[in-house]
Amino acid sequence: MRRRIAPILLTLVVVALGITALTARPDREAPGRTADFVVLAGVAGLRWEDVDPQTTPTLWRMAQDGSIGSLSVRSAHRPTCPVDGWLTLGAGSYAAWNGSRQSGGCPPAQVTVEQPDGIGANLPDQESVVLHNQERLPWGTVPGALSESVRCSVAVGPGAAVAAARPFGRVDRYAPALPADPAGLLGSCVLSIVDLGTVAGEDPVARAAAARAADARLARVLAARPPRSLVLVAGVSDTEAPSRLHVAVADGPGWERGWLTSASTGREGYLQLVDLAPTALTALGRPMPERLFLGRPAESVGGRPADLAAAIAAPADADREAAAQRRVADWFFTLLAGAQVLLAVAVLPLLRRARRHAGPYGPEPVSPRVVAVVELLLIAAALAVPAALLADAVPWWRGDHAGVYFAGVTVALLVAGTAVVRLAPGHAATLGPLGAVAGLTTLTVGMDVLTGARLQLNGVVGYSALEGGRYAGLGTVGLGVFLAGALLSAGWLAQRVRRSWRPPVMVAVGGAAVLVVGSPYLGADPIGAIALTAGLSVAAAISAGGWLTISRLAWATMAGLALTIGFAVLDLRRPAAERGSLGRFLAAVGDGTGGLTVHRSSTANFETLVNSPLTVLALAGALLVWFALLQPWGGLMRLFGIYPAMRAAMAGTAVAAVTGGVLGGDALDVAGAAAAVVVPMAALAALRVLDHSTDRTLPDAGRQRDEGPGGTGDGSGGDSGGGPDLPTPTGAGAGTRTPDRGAEPTAAPTPPAPRSPGPDTGAQGPTAGTAAGERAPAGRSSTEVTAS
Incomplete structure (x- = not known):
């Protein structure tokens, strides 16, 4: 009865933890009406490094009184050229102007603006632009959705005309340039969009001159602003590759001296270009269009x-870090993938020769020094991503040689982490390095998440604000290494307790990880929490031994589905603007637009699959496991038989990583990040298990162990309560395997074969076929002792 009830109870616990994590939301008041007029003033290419009291005095005073932030200008085209930025601003969703593109740059804007009546204007290309965004791009964007949501709008300049044009091309009121006194024009409609110019290039003198001219036009706008108005100044686009973060300033009632943020970023001081359209409508008290904007108010x-110079230094520094992050991240992951592939190739001959032979003949064992060096390299490889994450605590991006500084800091941290694992107590045990690496990985990522995920924002192994995908919580790489570290830690702890306690230990540790991943206060990743729940259910089901049967798989599937359905129901009951990604998808399915979401997800999966170095890591890890470690000579099957909790942890990691990557649109990136931690540790543990493959059982040592304080009645080997990491018995049985309580002694104990010194794992498990007359210890199923 207990065996039948246990899966049900564990499923309920996992589901309850997951729903608790996903449904809790920070208490926030919804933004309301704050203005009677809104003026959106855009300057293509304007960055915070262009703003100072001498060059841009008007913008400086406006920033002093208002709220400021860093603006991510992602659109449907990269880089976001000026015409794409203006179109995205007016659409409230990712948009792009149709036409040819030059690689890595922005062509001159070719926008035709006709003025048939001298009041408004017409864009004859607007119809083809709408068709291009509706049929060829995956976001279903409607250009002109912002102007369609108000009765009347004003546009000043060609860029503003692109933003203000309705879907059929009509601009309500238009002026090709800002008049000397624009008061009448700005007060004629509740929404005005003004093109203040462009700041382009990298020449400081040219940029300063362009910024000064834009600031002079802004001074005329502020002098003529209507009463009770909100003025938003934004660097609406890039002007060349690579992308950068840009200026965002809001000045008006209720926007005094603060940081700009939105629900789409969840990070103080960060805003997206697609947020400007819903911000304008919310400030005016106007309803959102039926097809929701991608942005949030x-x-x-x-x-x-209080000091504006200090406040501006933060977004300017973030821009420098984000620019350096992209360059460094590419070569870091490329080097990591190459190093792990080379290390996997180097491990193969060691695996073939690591197995001890009981007879007088056999291949010469590998030198213990070589094995020790390879073990250190495997530990360093597994710690590479956590070390790179910690490196962002040092401002390496401020130097002239950012990549060199990052490499130096990362190598120093990697050496320190490897030394900690090497000198940690229990390093000589089979699972000692694995447990230490898993614990360090979980602690590093977990502490970063608990302190606001500041190391992941714009970090090399985190996420970039320039991409416009995530600004807070766990990123793709962080999710992969965190779920791998958490599940391996859970398996390592579960292996040290009695068999009946292993599933609760897995659920306790894994449930805490689900809370960290799914909580909107912490990881803010509901897809990752659902994936981790599925992996945790699999791990808990097989942690006590045995294989993944149909019934166990059914309970794991039910846990994942129950969590998904429970969260979806609660998420759909929220207001539309407060829903998460799952709730928005289900709502889109209900109104017939869910195909766009599926199309976007499949497109993102394909692009990530073919372009990411993490794909190489995932595939190389899978090949090493399948064609080497899982072979009879590879040692992993033997490891799984002796340590079933570790088999459960690795199986759960595979399920969670693949599920999270596919559902999140990250393809194999999550699996690649998890493989960077799991595969080196699996290879190291397999080497150590093979090193003890000829250990024999002695009945006297078994009785001593059963009578000693470490005996639990569940066996003294890897499947015992504390067996794998306890010291090896001394005396005649030193270096030998001790049987489980109740096991029949072997008919003729065989003395251990001569062996070179190596890491002492305590008491290692026997395998079928190592010697005639050996038996599987009592109290363990035959599936837990695999043939060598």
């Missing part, structure tokens, strides 16, 4: 330094 939050 911005708001002002406190915590900004």
Whole structure:
């Protein structure tokens, strides 16, 4: 009865933890109406490094009184050229102007603006632009959705005309340039969009001159602004590759001296270009269009330094870090993938020769020094991603040679982490390095998440604000290494307790990880929490031994489905603007637009699959496991037989990583990040298990062990309560395997074969076929002792 009830109870616990994590939301008041007029003023290419009291005095005073932030200008085209930025601003969703593109740059804008009546304007190309965005791009964007949501709008300049044009091309009121006194024009409609110019190039003198001219036009706008108005100044686009973060300033009632943020970023001081359209409508008290914007209304939050220079230094530094991150991240993951592939190739001959032979003949064993060096390299490989994450605590991006500084800091941290694992107590045990690496990985990523995920934002192994995908919580790489570290830690701890306690230990540790991943206060990744729940259910089901049967797989599937359905139901009951990704997808399915979401996800999966170095890591890890470690000579099957909790942890990691990557649109990136931790540790543990493959059982040593304080009645080997990491018995049985309580002694104990010194794992498990007359220990199923 207990065996039948246990899966049900564990499923309920996992589901309850997951729903608790996913449904809790920070208490926030929804932004409301704050203005009677809104003026959106855009300057293509304007960055925070262009703003200072001498060059841009008007913008400086406006930033002093209002709220500021870093603007991510992602659109449907990369880089976001000026015409794409203006079109995205007016659409409230990722958009792009149709036409040819030059590689890595922005062609001159070719926008035709006709003025048939001298009041408004017409864009004859608008119809083809709408068709291009509706039929060829995966977001279903409607250009002109912002102007369609108000009765009347004003556009000043060609860029503003692109943003203000309705879907059929009509601009309500248009002026090709800003008049000397624009008061009448700006007060004629509740929404005005003004093109203040462009700041382009990298020449400081040219940029300063362009910024000064834009600031002079902004001074005329502020002098003529309507009463009770909100003025938003934004660097609406890039002007060349690579992308950068840009200026965002809001000035008006309720926007005093704060940081700009929105629900789409969840990070103070960060805003997206697609947030400007819903911000304008919310400030005016107007309803959103039926097809929701991708962006969310911005708001002002406190915590900004009183000194404006200090406040501006933060987004300017973030821009430098984000620019350096992209360059460094490419070669870091390329080197990591190459190093792990080379290391996997180097491990193969060691695996073939690691197995001890009981007879007088056999291949010469590998030198213990070589094995020790390879073990250190495997530990370093597994710690590479956590070390790179910690490296972002040092401002390496501020130097002229950012990549060199990052490499130096990462190598120093990697050496320190490897030394900690090597000198940790229990390193000589079979699972000692694995447990230490898993614990360090979980602790590193977990502490970063608990402190606001500041190391992942714009970090080399984190996520970039320039990509516009994530600004807070766990990123793709962070999710992969965290779920791998958490499940391996859970398996390592579960292996040290009695068999009946292993599933609860897995659920306790894994459930805490689900809370960290899914909580909107912490990881803010509901897809990752659902995937981790599925992997945890699999791990808990087989942690006590045996294989993944149909019934166990059914309970694991039910846990994942129950969590998904429970969260979906609660998420759909929220207001549309507060729903998560799952709730928005189900709502889109209900109104017939869910195909766009599926198309976007499949497109993202394919692009990530073919372009990411993490794909190489995932595939190389899978090949090493399948064609080497899982072979009779590879040692992993033997490891799984002796340590069933570790088999459960690795199986759960595979399920969670693949599920999270596919559902999140990250293809094999999550699996690649998890493989960077799991595969080196699996190879190291397999080497150590093979090193003890000829250990024999002695009945006297078994009785001593059963009578000693470490005996639990569940066996003294890897499947015991504390067996794998306890010291080896001394005396005649030193270096030998001790049987489980109740096991029949072997008819003729065989003395251990001569062997070179190596890491002492305590008491290692026997395998069928190592010697005639050996038996599987009592109390363990035959599936837990695999043939060598």
